[in-house]
Amino acid sequence: MIRSINIFLLCTSVAMLAGVYALKFSIEGTANERTALAAHIAEQEGELSLLKADWAVLNQPGHIGPIVQRHSEELAIEPVKQEQFGSFAALPMRPAKPDTAAMDALFAAIAEGVDPIDAILQLEGVE
Amino acid sequence: MTIVADGLVPTISLEGARKQRGALTQARIRWMILAVILGLALVGGRLVQLGLQETDQTIEGQTRDVITATRPPILDRNGLEMAVDIRVPSLFAEPRRIIDVEEAVRALRTVLPELEEEWLRNRLSGDRGFVWVKRELTPAIQDAVMRLGIPGIDFITESKRFYPGMNEAAHILGSTNVDNQGIAGIERHMDGESVALLQELGLARGNALTPVELSVDMRVQHIMHEQLVDAMTRYQAVAAAGVMMDVHTGEIIALASVPDFNPNEPASALVKDTFNRITAGIFEPGSIFKTVTIAGALDSGAVSITDEFDARYGIRFGRYTIDDFHGKHRILALPEVYKYSSNIGTIRIMQAMGKEAYRAFLSRMKFDQRVQFELPEMRTPTVPNSFSEVGAATASFGHGLSVSPLHMVTAYAAFVNGGNYIAPTLYKRDLSEAERLYERVISAETSANMRYLMRLNAISSGGSGSQMNRQALGYRAGGKTGTAEKVVDGRYSSSKVTNFFASAFPLDNPRYAMVIMVDEPKAENPQSGTTAGWNAGHITGRVIQRVAPMLGIAPDFSELLDQQIVPPAVRRLYPEGF
Numbered sequence: 001m002i003r004s005i006n007i008f009l010l011c012t013s014v015a016m017l018a019g020v021y022a023l024k025f026s027i028e029g030t031a032n033e034r035t036a037l038a039a040h041i042a043e044q045e046g047e048l049s050l051l052k053a054d055w056a057v058l059n060q061p062g063h064i065g066p067i068v069q070r071h072s073e074e075l076a077i078e079p080v081k082q083e084q085f086g087s088f089a090a091l092p093m094r095p096a097k098p099d100t101a102a103m104d105a106l107f108a109a110i111a112e113g114v115d116p117i118d119a120i121l122q123l124e125g126v127e
Numbered sequence: 128m129t130i131v132a133d134g135l136v137p138t139i140s141l142e143g144a145r146k147q148r149g150a151l152t153q154a155r156i157r158w159m160i161l162a163v164i165l166g167l168a169l170v171g172g173r174l175v176q177l178g179l180q181e182t183d184q185t186i187e188g189q190t191r192d193v194i195t196a197t198r199p200p201i202l203d204r205n206g207l208e209m210a211v212d213i214r215v216p217s218l219f220a221e222p223r224r225i226i227d228v229e230e231a232v233r234a235l236r237t238v239l240p241e242l243e244e245e246w247l248r249n250r251l252s253g254d255r256g257f258v259w260v261k262r263e264l265t266p267a268i269q270d271a272v273m274r275l276g277i278p279g280i281d282f283i284t285e286s287k288r289f290y291p292g293m294n295e296a297a298h299i300l301g302s303t304n305v306d307n308q309g310i311a312g313i314e315r316h317m318d319g320e321s322v323a324l325l326q327e328l329g330l331a332r333g334n335a336l337t338p339v340e341l342s343v344d345m346r347v348q349h350i351m352h353e354q355l356v357d358a359m360t361r362y363q364a365v366a367a368a369g370v371m372m373d374v375h376t377g378e379i380i381a382l383a384s385v386p387d388f389n390p391n392e393p394a395s396a397l398v399k400d401t402f403n404r405i406t407a408g409i410f411e412p413g414s415i416f417k418t419v420t421i422a423g424a425l426d427s428g429a430v431s432i433t434d435e436f437d438a439r440y441g442i443r444f445g446r447y448t449i450d451d452f453h454g455k456h457r458i459l460a461l462p463e464v465y466k467y468s469s470n471i472g473t474i475r476i477m478q479a480m481g482k483e484a485y486r487a488f489l490s491r492m493k494f495d496q497r498v499q500f501e502l503p504e505m506r507t508p509t510v511p512n513s514f515s516e517v518g519a520a521t522a523s524f525g526h527g528l529s530v531s532p533l534h535m536v537t538a539y540a541a542f543v544n545g546g547n548y549i550a551p552t553l554y555k556r557d558l559s560e561a562e563r564l565y566e567r568v569i570s571a572e573t574s575a576n577m578r579y580l581m582r583l584n585a586i587s588s589g590g591s592g593s594q595m596n597r598q599a600l601g602y603r604a605g606g607k608t609g610t611a612e613k614v615v616d617g618r619y620s621s622s623k624v625t626n627f628f629a630s631a632f633p634l635d636n637p638r639y640a641m642v643i644m645v646d647e648p649k650a651e652n653p654q655s656g657t658t659a660g661w662n663a664g665h666i667t668g669r670v671i672q673r674v675a676p677m678l679g680i681a682p683d684f685s686e687l688l689d690q691q692i693v694p695p696a697v698r699r700l701y702p703e704g705f
Contacts, residue, residue, distance in 0.1 A: 046213075049212060049213045049214045052211055053211050053289045053291060056208035056211055056291035057291040059208075059291075060291050060292050060293075060349075061345055061346050061348075062293060062295045065349060065353065079672075079673060080676060082602070082672070083682075085601075085681055085682050
């Protein structure tokens with residue numbers, strides 16, 4: 001009886017020893033993995049900071065301005081002039097109601113086979 | 128056990144054997160307890176030893192945390208980065224682990240030839256644990272050094288400040304030193320505020336810091352800087368500077384001064400003449416100060432907008448006679464005094480107000496103290512504590528006292544925004560916050576009169592701001608020129624001048640005030656002059672023409688807007704208004 005208990009205890013100790021060893025090694029492995037990941041993150045953060053700085057440089061008006069100037073002739077662009085601004089108030093108002101008489105006349109003409117747009121297109125030589 | 132003993136061992140010897148055994152067991156237990164206590168004491172002792180041991184975390188006297196400390200990114204008002212942190216490798220050596228110093232020196236100098244041989248040899252010899260070799264290198268150099276494979280040489284990643292805008296906002300941002308501490312500009316101010324504390328507590332690590340938002344608009348800043356750099360060549364000027372401010376909130380929208388420096392190379396800031404002329408430069412403001420005199424006189428009630436002043440003859444003070452530059456030599460109404468920039472008229476206006484009242488008004492406008500502002504580079508203005516008769520006369524047209532352009536832009540903002548003084552700021556501030564800081568300096572009515580005068584100067588024929596208005600048509604801009612003669616060898620020189628143009632736009636509902644300064648300009652071409660309208664005025668016009676659409680101000684050519692700002696009193700005198 002005592003013998004069997006002893007054997008049982010011995011076996012459990014050996015098993016637990018093995019278990020603890022395995023655990024220790026797996027933890028060491030995890031720690032290594034973690035360190036490697038931390039280093040990787042630090043490296044990528046460094047790269048990210050450089051990319052962000054790059055992005056900030058590319059977005060600066062001081063960077064874009066000279067590019068625009070260099071290509072202003074090709075693209076036919078120049079700084080906007082005051083006269084080029086309009087306002088909603090300056091747009092003509094929509095007529096109070098549709099010009100029904102003119103519409104009727106137009107539909108009648110199309111029904112008769114005379115298309116006013118055709119006449120314009122022919123005049124300009126467009127088929 | 129007792130059962131076995133009972134059966135096999137004779138009774139007499141049983142007692143003795145039992146006792147013997149019991150004694151032995153007790154002895155064994157005692158030894159065991161002693162061993163366990165000793166073992167525990169050993170473990171405990173080791174724990175105490177480990178606890179007392181201090182690991183060396185310092186790098187040449189500084190903690191590692193300080194080296195890798197980060198600063199918050201700085202953004203402009205639209206969220207564009209003006210300053211960011213980048214991670215860069217720095218090269219260090221552990222001399223006690225270097226085997227062959229000569230070989231290490233030779234190898235390192237193949238990659239970094241700029242290192243001096245003797246210095247490097249001294250640096251690498253000895254028994255020290257850590258020395259810097261070169262800080263803030265590029266990843267390419269890091270790779271090359273790693274490939275050399277020298278033992279005892281390694282890299283550490285440091286944070287370095289990078290300014291993507293290069294020179295453009297140099298004077299606003301300032302710069303940082305190699306340890307990432309602010310040494311100038313807003314960077315230095317931030318350190319004083321909170322960043323230094325965070326770094327000290329070791330909290331400023333990683334990218335978690337909240338960005339700092341400035342009031343500056345980088346688009347406007349770019350235009351301002353571009354025009355000032357252009358002015359340096361166009362007018363062969365010694366220096367040029369400009370500042371734009373939101374008149375209601377006091378936010379600085381743009382601030383530039385050339386020659387400037389590249390904040391990415393802090394050493395370039397040490398070159399002569401690169402100081403910030405807007406805050407750290409004090410100048411005799413010249414005629415742009417007439418606006419201050421007239422505002423003070425109108426507000427005191429001593430003169431009214433329709434009063435007339437005798438400008439037929441120069442005013443004598445002992446041996447000196449003060450006369451007008453291109454004078455009209457007739458009786459001028461107050462708007463004409465402003466428009467023709469008459470020295471005589473301005474002196475008479477100041478005299479009507481009284482020199483004590485005038486001096487008190489300058490104090491109310493805070494001309495005799497530093498402007499309350501974030502940048503550390505500030506100079507105290509020189510304004511006499513009390514004026515003599517002649518001192519007050521010259522001060523009325525901006526001579527005999529020196530103030531910074533920042534003083535002038537703050538004063539102009541107060542004159543057009545309804546009469547409230549608001550200290551400028553580089554941080555974002557909303558209107559409700561600004562209104563709590565308002566200090567009334569002139570009445571709303573005087574402010575309306577000042578808006579009229581400034582606009583009048585731009586659109587009426589012969590007004591000194593007409594050159595500016597030609598460029599900025601439609602944006603209802605107006606302002607005042609100032610041509611201040613410089614003192615050369617103790618005398619005022621007519622060939623060396625400092626030119627100013629102080630303006631505000633759009634004057635029907637003012638939003639921005641601006642001061643442009645050009646130092647010692649020459650004529651652009653033989654047809655043009657060297658007075659302020661020709662250079663500072665032109666720059667102002669060009670800047671407004673470019674930035675007004677960005678700031679959401681639509682051009683409007685209708686005369687109605689200009690007619691609306693004419694005060695009724697003036698309209699009774701001049702029905703046409705201008």
